[in-house]
Amino acid sequence: MTILEVKSLKKIYKTRFRGNQVEALSNISFSVDQGEFIAIMGESGSGKTTLLNIMASLDSPSEGSVLLNGKSYADIREDELSSFRRDNLGFVFQDFNLLDNLNIKDNILLPLVLSNCSRKVMKERLFPLVRKLGIENLMRKFPYEVSGGQKQRTAVARSLITSPSLILADEPTGALDSHSSEELLKLFSELNREGQTIMMVTHSVQAAGCANRVLFIKDGKIICEVSKHSPNEDITQKIFSVLSAISTARETS
Amino acid sequence: MNKQLYRKLALTNLKKNASMMLPYLITCIIVVSFYYIVSSLSMNTQLKTVSSGNFIVDVMKFGSLLFAALSVLFLLYTNSFIMKRRKKELGLYHILGLEKKHIRKVLTWESAITSFCSIASGLIIGVVANQFVTAILSKMIGTKLPFSGAISGPAVVKTIITFVIIFLLSFLYNLRQIHVANPVELLKGGQLGEKEPKAKGLLAGLGLGLLLCGYTLSFLVNNPEKDSNMMLGAVVCVLVATYLLFIAVSIQVLKLLQQNEHFYYKSKNFTLISGMLYRMKQNALGLSNICILSTATLLIMTTTVSLYFGINNTVANELDHDISINAPVADKDKVSKLFKSIDKNINKHSLKRKNVLKYTGGKFAEDLDADGKFEMFFLMRLKEYNHLTRQNMSLSKDEVLIFSEDPTKHSDTLTLGKKKLSVKEYLKKFPIKNNSAGIYGQKWLYIVSPKDGLLADKLSRESNLYYEFDLTGKDQDKSNFSYAISKEAERLGIQFESRSGYHDDLMVRFGGLLFLGMLISIILFMETALSIFYKQISEGYDDQTRFKILKKIGMSQKEIRNTIRRQILIVFFSPLVIALLHLCVALPLVMKLMKIAFMDSWAVTLGSSAVSATVFILIYGAVFLLTERTYRKIVAPSKQ
Ligand SMILES: Nc1ncnc2c1ncn2[C@@H]1O[C@H](COP(=O)(O)OP(=O)(O)O)[C@@H](O)[C@H]1O
Ligand SMILES: [Mg+2]
Numbered sequence: 001m002t003i004l005e006v007k008s009l010k011k012i013y014k015t016r017f018r019g020n021q022v023e024a025l026s027n028i029s030f031s032v033d034q035g036e037f038i039a040i041m042g043e044s045g046s047g048k049t050t051l052l053n054i055m056a057s058l059d060s061p062s063e064g065s066v067l068l069n070g071k072s073y074a075d076i077r078e079d080e081l082s083s084f085r086r087d088n089l090g091f092v093f094q095d096f097n098l099l100d101n102l103n104i105k106d107n108i109l110l111p112l113v114l115s116n117c118s119r120k121v122m123k124e125r126l127f128p129l130v131r132k133l134g135i136e137n138l139m140r141k142f143p144y145e146v147s148g149g150q151k152q153r154t155a156v157a158r159s160l161i162t163s164p165s166l167i168l169a170d171e172p173t174g175a176l177d178s179h180s181s182e183e184l185l186k187l188f189s190e191l192n193r194e195g196q197t198i199m200m201v202t203h204s205v206q207a208a209g210c211a212n213r214v215l216f217i218k219d220g221k222i223i224c225e226v227s228k229h230s231p232n233e234d235i236t237q238k239i240f241s242v243l244s245a246i247s248t249a250r251e252t253s
Numbered sequence: 254m255n256k257q258l259y260r261k262l263a264l265t266n267l268k269k270n271a272s273m274m275l276p277y278l279i280t281c282i283i284v285v286s287f288y289y290i291v292s293s294l295s296m297n298t299q300l301k302t303v304s305s306g307n308f309i310v311d312v313m314k315f316g317s318l319l320f321a322a323l324s325v326l327f328l329l330y331t332n333s334f335i336m337k338r339r340k341k342e343l344g345l346y347h348i349l350g351l352e353k354k355h356i357r358k359v360l361t362w363e364s365a366i367t368s369f370c371s372i373a374s375g376l377i378i379g380v381v382a383n384q385f386v387t388a389i390l391s392k393m394i395g396t397k398l399p400f401s402g403a404i405s406g407p408a409v410v411k412t413i414i415t416f417v418i419i420f421l422l423s424f425l426y427n428l429r430q431i432h433v434a435n436p437v438e439l440l441k442g443g444q445l446g447e448k449e450p451k452a453k454g455l456l457a458g459l460g461l462g463l464l465l466c467g468y469t470l471s472f473l474v475n476n477p478e479k480d481s482n483m484m485l486g487a488v489v490c491v492l493v494a495t496y497l498l499f500i501a502v503s504i505q506v507l508k509l510l511q512q513n514e515h516f517y518y519k520s521k522n523f524t525l526i527s528g529m530l531y532r533m534k535q536n537a538l539g540l541s542n543i544c545i546l547s548t549a550t551l552l553i554m555t556t557t558v559s560l561y562f563g564i565n566n567t568v569a570n571e572l573d574h575d576i577s578i579n580a581p582v583a584d585k586d587k588v589s590k591l592f593k594s595i596d597k598n599i600n601k602h603s604l605k606r607k608n609v610l611k612y613t614g615g616k617f618a619e620d621l622d623a624d625g626k627f628e629m630f631f632l633m634r635l636k637e638y639n640h641l642t643r644q645n646m647s648l649s650k651d652e653v654l655i656f657s658e659d660p661t662k663h664s665d666t667l668t669l670g671k672k673k674l675s676v677k678e679y680l681k682k683f684p685i686k687n688n689s690a691g692i693y694g695q696k697w698l699y700i701v702s703p704k705d706g707l708l709a710d711k712l713s714r715e716s717n718l719y720y721e722f723d724l725t726g727k728d729q730d731k732s733n734f735s736y737a738i739s740k741e742a743e744r745l746g747i748q749f750e751s752r753s754g755y756h757d758d759l760m761v762r763f764g765g766l767l768f769l770g771m772l773i774s775i776i777l778f779m780e781t782a783l784s785i786f787y788k789q790i791s792e793g794y795d796d797q798t799r800f801k802i803l804k805k806i807g808m809s810q811k812e813i814r815n816t817i818r819r820q821i822l823i824v825f826f827s828p829l830v831i832a833l834l835h836l837c838v839a840l841p842l843v844m845k846l847m848k849i850a851f852m853d854s855w856a857v858t859l860g861s862s863a864v865s866a867t868v869f870i871l872i873y874g875a876v877f878l879l880t881e882r883t884y885r886k887i888v889a890p891s892k893q
Contacts, residue, residue: 056805058804058805078809078810079809079810079811081809082804082807082808082809082810082812083807083809085807086806086807087807091805091806093805097802097805097806098802099527099799099802099803100531100799101527101528101530101531101799102527106523106527109518110523110803110806111806111807113518113519113520113523114520114523114806114807114808114812115520116519116520119514119515119518122518158806
């Protein structure tokens with residue numbers, strides 16, 4: 001079943017200098033099925049964050065549309081968009097984006113609080129989740145008191161607490177050491193096995209290897225994709241060869 | 254690197270930071286211009302020729318000192334705020350390869366430019382405005398001034414010297430900031446992780462206790478002249494309590510709200526309380542300062558306005574009649590000359606006399622109740638008393654009638670040296686009142702003694718003639734008449750007081766005070782507004798990331814705006830609310846203080862405080878709107 005559909009997206013940034021235009025995305029289309037784990041790879045500046053932001057409804061496309069569960073973002077009113085985002089999407093960012101002034105527990109509960117959920121629902125959802133992520137002992141700590149890996153797991157908990165249809169992660173391992181990265185990827189794989197749909201931007205081949213589909217993006221276009229045919233297939237070799245093909249293509253041009 | 258480059262760099266810096274620098278510069282300019290105006294008045298030799306002009310000169314001297322002190326405090330404070338924000342920019346220069354000595358040179362140019370501009374524009378505005386201000390002052394004191402507010406050389410020099418010193422101080426502060434900071438620190442700027450404040454139950458309790466204590470003390474003050482220690486105690490208690498209120502009580506309250514999960518975990522409270530709690534640590538000191546300044550401004554406004562508008566009340570309290578004359582009985586000739594002049598002038602100004610009182614008597618100080626302290630008393634012969642009250646009382650040699658201003662004093666006998674007197678009657682009222690010791694002053698006794706009485710020999714040695722009456726007619730005529738007679742009395746060497754003369758005198762004094770009070774209020778207010786503006790703006794930059802994250806997590810633009818509005822509303826108005834509370838509680842004390850100056854009208858003081866509070870709230874509200882807009886632009890810029 002398709003949960004997210006991206007149709008011929010185009011994004012043009014107008015810079016202030018002499019009305020210059022930057023085409024960050026040009027004609028991107030793809031769809032995400034329920035239970036997929038998709039990785040997006042590409043060089044820096046190729047438009048990955050732009051794509052993710054549009055899928056997250058944080059930014060609007062210049063042309064084209066995004067449909068989540070068959071509903072187009074363009075049809076949702078501006079003031080409903082944030083509650084829609086809260087209930088249907090979860091985010092994990094490279095720099096965690098935790099609030100310094102909230103303890104770990106309140107950071108995780110934030111989306112539920114914003115939706116004015118009852119205390120009962122909050123408690124019911126919080127404890128199983130933090131136990132699963134192994135951060136149940138950090139509840140009263142503040143972000144500056146815990147490690148990077150723990151921060152990122154907090155962010156993952158925050159993204160999961162609303163049971164969203166889709167998790168969007170922008171270079172979630174970018175600021176983590178290799179051990180914490182591995183842990184996080186393991187966590188993502190496990191969540192995906194339990195049926196969570198995840199979409200992740202990454203630079204790391206190892207991270208992309210965990211996904212069951214990898215999209216390669218260059219100059220705002222999807223230029224190719226690699227998929228696993230069976231869940232346990234190792235696709236890192238394939239990814240490597242695509243990446244080297246892309247970089248040699250650039251050198252020759 | 255040549256000079257020009259530094260100057261250019263300094264200029265571009267100033268342009269780039271315009272929105273940050275402008276409020277600061279405007280304040281500098283206004284402070285300079287006010288300082289010039291007050292200095293030029295205090296150094297004006299012609300002002301001394303106006304009656305009571307010396308008083309105004311003293312008031313303005315005090316004003317210029319106060320302004321200088323306030324300027325040092327505030328300009329330094331504001332400057333440090335700006336500096337904190339600019340650290341990052343200066344750090345960047347460092348990374349780009351400018352050495353500290355180069356940055357120093359850029360800063361020197363910047364300071365030179367801003368100081369020159371503020372002093373020059375301040376002086377120009379001051380000189381131009383001085384004419385209007387002189388006109389306003391003249392109107393307020395109800396007297397023509399013998400000068401028009403032309404430029405005053407000494408005041409210009411004084412202003413330049415004072416502000417060059419002040420700007421030099423803030424420049425040195427900035428240099429020190431550059432000197433002590435390392436580049437990494439500079440780059441980080443203000444963004445260092447702060448811990449959440451700890452609950453401070455004990456301090457919070459102490460704060461509330463002190464507040465209660467201060468308020469109670471202020472109610473207990475009866476006579477401000479005698480109970481000055483108590484008054485000081487009240488002020489200190491409230492001052493300390495205000496700091497504790499913001500430092501400890503606020504955090505305690507927020508913590509309690511946070512612990513109430515049903516309240517805390519609501520969308521509209523969650524971000525607000527957690528944000529406020531986090532901010533309170535840096536906020537507390539600034540907010541208490543703002544609260545204390547607002548209280549001071551409100552009190553200054555209230556007292557000066559009520560003194561000014563209570564002049565009629567003061568005059569009525571101090572002088573019992575429109576005209577009062579008194580002269581030794583021995584100066585009979587002079588007195589009759591004055592009386593003739595009065596008769597003539599009364600007709601000339603088409604006025605009529607009423608409530609005429611004419612009596613002789615004497616003021617003495619003796620120990621009458623053998624307690625070792627002197628009593629003040631006014632002695633009058635029985636014949637005069639009977640005449641004034643149209644009675645026919647009789648007294649034997651050792652008997653007296655007594656009226657006491659202090660109803661608690663009561664005794665049936667009086668002793669005067671070896672003489673013993675018995676009090677025949679304590680009178681309920683007395684036809685005359687010539688004690689001008691004020692509401693808190695010494696209470697007098699009025700004693701009536703027969704001609705051959707034991708006290709009478711005092712009167713034969715020393716007795717005065719008193720002549721008091723009211724006038725009916727036009728105010729202007731009364732005033733002209735009073736002026737003419739006062740000149741005549743002065744020539745004859747006779748003591749003369751008139752309500753209209755006293756009124757004019759008070760207009761000059763209290764008008765001068767009100768004038769200075771207004772200038773001080775404006776300056777205090779501007780500086781209050783400025784510090785709260787800068788505080789919010791610099792917080793805005795710190796809050797930028799917080800609201801960005803909230804937006805990503807799914808807080809709508811509308812919710813963000815609401816949160817911001819409520820957060821600023823609380824930060825802005827909590828000091829104001831406390832200041833208004835202080836003002837309300839202080840009102841009884843203010844009224845008691847007013848009585849020192851013979852002003853005892855509740856209506857005037859209440860009215861003045863209401864007007865002051867209203868004006869204050871209105872301007873404060875305007876500053877709030879401006880701040881909120883700027884803050885929102887920083888924190889949650891709307892799309893496009
Ligand atoms: N807000 C913006 N305004 C103008 N140009 C932008 C903006 N955001 C991104 N870009 C441009 O769009 C292109 C894609 O950026 P981005 O999506 O951030 O790339 P990536 O995340 O793959 O590194 C880049 O050329 C970038 O300069
Ligand atoms: Mg990116």
